[in-house]
Amino acid sequence: MSKPDFLHPFARPGAEVGDFINIVRGEGACVFDDAGNRYVDALASLWYCAIGHGRAEMAEAIARQVEVLEAFHCFEMFTNGPADELCSKLAQLSPLGRTRVFLTDSGSEAVDTAIKLARIAFDLAGEADRHLVVGRRNAYHGVTYGGLSVMGIGPNATGWGPMVGGAGGEHMIDHDDLASAEALFSKFGEAVAAVIAEPVMGAGGVRPPAPGYLEGLRELCDEHGALLIFDEVVCAFGRLGRWWGADRFGVRPDLITFAKGVTSGYQPLGGVLVGERVLDLLEADDSFMLRTGHTYSGHPVTCIAALTNMEIIERESLLARADDIIGPFLAQRLSELLDDGLVSEVRGLAGIWAVEMIDEVSNFDVRRLLLESGVILRPIGATTIALCPPLVISEDELLAITSALESSIKALV
Numbered sequence: 001m002s003k004p005d006f007l008h009p010f011a012r013p014g015a016e017v018g019d020f021i022n023i024v025r026g027e028g029a030c031v032f033d034d035a036g037n038r039y040v041d042a043l044a045s046l047w048y049c050a051i052g053h054g055r056a057e058m059a060e061a062i063a064r065q066v067e068v069l070e071a072f073h074c075f076e077m078f079t080n081g082p083a084d085e086l087c088s089k090l091a092q093l094s095p096l097g098r099t100r101v102f103l104t105d106s107g108s109e110a111v112d113t114a115i116k117l118a119r120i121a122f123d124l125a126g127e128a129d130r131h132l133v134v135g136r137r138n139a140y141h142g143v144t145y146g147g148l149s150v151m152g153i154g155p156n157a158t159g160w161g162p163m164v165g166g167a168g169g170e171h172m173i174d175h176d177d178l179a180s181a182e183a184l185f186s187k188f189g190e191a192v193a194a195v196i197a198e199p200v201m202g203a204g205g206v207r208p209p210a211p212g213y214l215e216g217l218r219e220l221c222d223e224h225g226a227l228l229i230f231d232e233v234v235c236a237f238g239r240l241g242r243w244w245g246a247d248r249f250g251v252r253p254d255l256i257t258f259a260k261g262v263t264s265g266y267q268p269l270g271g272v273l274v275g276e277r278v279l280d281l282l283e284a285d286d287s288f289m290l291r292t293g294h295t296y297s298g299h300p301v302t303c304i305a306a307l308t309n310m311e312i313i314e315r316e317s318l319l320a321r322a323d324d325i326i327g328p329f330l331a332q333r334l335s336e337l338l339d340d341g342l343v344s345e346v347r348g349l350a351g352i353w354a355v356e357m358i359d360e361v362s363n364f365d366v367r368r369l370l371l372e373s374g375v376i377l378r379p380i381g382a383t384t385i386a387l388c389p390p391l392v393i394s395e396d397e398l399l400a401i402t403s404a405l406e407s408s409i410k411a412l413v
């Protein structure tokens with residue numbers, strides 16, 4: 001055996017060539033490996049594939065754009081039609097009121113950009129000392145240093161050296177615990193630039209907010225003059241039955257990060273919805289230059305993929321499927337597993353769910369058996385299995401997922 005040249009993300013560098021499953025094709029809610037095995041994709045790949053795999057319409061739209069203009073940068077005075085059209089569409093759907101859109105290539109870059117925008121907004125306001133960025137324990141905000149600094153999954157931050165000063169670290173609060181947020185604000189109040197939170201915590205365990213929690217964070221930010229950032233890299237584009245998690249919970253943040261579902265993964269794209277409070281500061285001095293951006297910010301092929309993806313979501317009414325089909329089905333079937341004592345807790349809503357393993361069952365063993373039964377699910381943390389299927393998934397495929405989950409757990413108790 002030998003090691004692959006591909007040094008895989010979030011994987012053991014010691015893994016051998018034969019340890020990997022080579023996915024070669026996708027169709028709807030399923031993918032296929034090079035041995036011809038079919039798997040139901042129960043996590044929408046990595047929480048992103050809303051419209052399903054293998055859409056010819058997407059391939060055609062992407063190819064058409066490459067033929068006309070594969071790319072040209074958008075720094076300074078250059079722009080392109082797909083980027084302008086996408087940003088207008090996102091601004092129109094934005095829950096923030098007046099909105100402009102910054103584009104990145106990934107969710108991590110979107111989070112780093114949101115942190116930078118929050119800090120520079122206060123710098124422009126003459127409040128450079130207001131630079132603390134507060135994150136939440138267990139939250140995931142990506143792997144670049146900004147997002148890594150404010151995320152709360154300990155092992156992910158271990159060994160990488162010092163994190164970004166004033167971001168995360170001692171400035172962390174707990175999910176669903178407004179008292180911890182109040183304590184932090186009473187200690188650091190006027191120095192807090194922003195609080196970052198996922199409306200539903202995803203990779204940190206699929207944890208929907210307690211009633212009033214997000215509203216409470218909003219109130220605390222308002223009271224202390226801080227900005228509220230919603231990291232919607234997982235929650236947006238239908239996962240919670242709406243375009244935005246902010247819409248679902250009726251709470252208006254100042255900045256929203258997005259990625260993943262914006263293209264369903266057909267092209268890598270992320271970005272930040274920037275609301276009025278930040279915009280007013282960025283726009284106040286006409287000579288101010290926003291010195292951040294990526295080579296591919298506004299890449300026309302990624303923007304065409306996003307526009308086509310959103311068109312498909314609208315045409316096929318996919319937002320409604322999270323609440324009408326996936327949510328009720330998984331709520332029912334997963335609660336049966338709970339009633340039978342096969343799992344110890346069920347959490348989730350709409351298109352995103354998780355089950356907690358009982359003591360004698362390992363989530364990694366369950367994942368292994370599920371793979372053998374043709375279902376890809378993701379173990380998260382030490383005790384959780386997450387479910388987040390493509391929004392196009394059928395009830396038969398949902399049944400295949402929950403039946404395989406049930407038999408895999410039964411085989412281990």
Ligand SMILES: Cc1ncc(COP(=O)(O)O)c(C=O)c1O
Nearest residue numbers: 106107108140141142231233234
């Ligand atoms: C909430 C959240 N923020 C940020 C990220 C990072 O996105 P990316 O992996 O595209 O950099 C993720 C990825 O899973 C995420 O779940």
